[in-house]
Amino acid sequence: MTDQIDFKSKRALVIDDFPGMRTAFKAALASFGMSRVDLAASGDEALMRVKNTKYDIIISDYNLGDAKDGQQVLEEMRYRKLITLGTVYLMVTAESVYERVVAAAELAPDDYLIKPFNGEILRNRLEAILFKKQAFREVHKSFANGDLERALSECNVVIKTNPKCLVDAMRLKGEILIAMGDLQAAGELYSEISAMRAVPWSRLGLAKTLHLQRKEEEAEEVLSLVLENHPGLVAAYDLLADVQLAQNRSMDAQATLTRATQVSAKSARRQRRLGEVAYQNKDLKTAEVAFKGAIEKGRYSVFANPNDVGSLARVYLEQDQPRAAGEVLIANAKQLAENDEGKLVNLVVKSALSSKNGNQREAQALVQEALRLRKAAGGRCSPDLAMDMVQVCVGLGMEQEAGQLLEEVASNAHDSTDLLNRAKDIYRDAGKESVAQTILQKATGKVAQLSKQGALLMQAGDLVQGADLLKKASEAAPRNPRVLMNAVWATLRLIAQHGNSGGRLGNAKRMLGDAAELAPDHPRLAELRSAMREVEKRLKAPELNVACVE
């Protein structure tokens, strides 16, 4: 390394629960010129500091006592965008947990430093990371700005000119290609890397690409191989569960997620997913444990979600344990009071409890308030919670309120069998099965019919009519991401064939934006974004524009 890294200009944060280590790090960093070093004794203190100060380098011990570990701190900082891709994050671990820590990481830090180590090695590692950050500066910048094309071309420059960074650049290129929706190229790239060496992340990337291309069986094959060789690789279980759910194998998905939580129980999101899948499978005992875990692990973190409280209370109520449901509300009262979502959960569970205890008037007042709050919040709430409200209303004989709400929820969920079945169960238990049939028919029939007819017309090549019907379907189900995405797909095909008139491109963009907000992790988004860019590119090319005029 010929250039020197200017450590004097850098600002660092050291996170360690052991005061002696913090001081030692400070001394070691000072010995190579770093004077601007802040110290944090816990993950929460670190998060607070990072909110107010921009650091170039963060050094964190993995083990931070009983609270958040260094990996959780990294994930929360990235998730909350408190640090950028340019920020150095060095994880310090003991060799005894090293391989396990690496396998459980959903987001890789820049490097792992094994204890014990000395100051010279610390310096050498930091220097190496900083050189790498320099090499990738333009890629990171473009990626952060959402300029994926530029990020890709910058990444290709690194691949061509910097042999030491080749594999890192290929890894990043894979992520860029997936974000762009160029799954073909991403798959080829990961295959190429896997042929060099079947490192876990390259196979994982390949499996992800296959899953996004809906080649579920091939994805599962790759993942089985990964897990055979690396049974501690938690991300592989998460992806395998996605693959199994995509094939409607929810029992298998539950088994996979159970194994994942056995390997690493720390993620609130993973516990939540296990709870949701187990609830879907009507395994209430497993759902109970998982939702408890989600609440526990999410506490004081950005991954906390008040709906976990609602889910756990629902599971208790269905097991006929109203007292436990009430206790969950009390134990989480502070979190529930923090936002509308939490307040809504609180009201709905309370109304269900009052209703169960025979206190009809109170229940009625509470659910009325919940309905008002939901409306005031723009109709935003989890479909399950809305169904809880329907259940309370039906139980109290508030037929009109129940019907209205069910219709609204169902019209956005004509393709969610589980949710619709729950609605039928609720009405059946009240002896009003036919009422449910009528409401559901009215709510879902129109969307289902428009969707089906639109798809048939598209297939038959009548893009104008087909896209029109699918757009109408999306207007009838404005909160169903799948319906929205179908409309986007149809509109883009229409524009490609017949040009952009009547604000088609603007409509497609708006619908895609809505879908992305409703289901930010949906596998189809990337593909549609890519198609959108393709269409925009063609509209800009003048010779094609002429040909496209209708």
Next chain:
Amino acid sequence: MHETAQLDQDVPMDDLKDEDLYAALLHEMKNNLVLMAITMDQVPRTGAPDHDQPLNEARRLCQRVSERLMQALMIYKSNVGGLILNAMDAYSPEDFVAEMAIQARYLQTPLQVDTVVEEGVPSLWFFDRNMLELALVNAVHNSISYARSRVVIRARMDGDMLCISVEDDSDGYPAHILKAVAENKPLTSNGTGLGLRFANLIARAHTKNGTCGALSLRNDNGSVFEMRVP
């Protein structure tokens, strides 16, 4: 700097399972070893032999204790659950030997420490860098103890394998050690055996298409410690 690590006082000792207790103890010991190393780094060298020599010796001892502790733990763990290298990735062999040289020079040896990267060694190779380094640093420190004037850390290709070697101009390995390693028999007597067992474990955990890495020792105008990884 003078604070000592203590077990978390909030945890009643009765509630701790044995393994938790050992884990907490080891965590504390390791932290103290890092502290000791960094604290000694802060003692300035004066140039006076009666000051610098014992300081260097103390550093070496500190390093040795750390290594032994770590090797013992890794071997114990591999006996319990096998060793899986999840952190396999692409690293630069050139940077790797440079870091090994830093490890050697850190001990302020009067010996000459050289690195050689032979022609044909690619810019990147796939290995578990931290684990390979833990295995090799022990060999580096051994060479520092026995070499007359020079230690060489070399990267070269041997067929399809990357070979990292630590070479010195000492009297070489005694015959019984060469024999034991050649026959792949675990060594039990004294500390040397532990380091070799550990290095062997790490080399063998590196696999590619059915072939695995290997540890070998030989004498060639001194001792040569070689780890090959496919």
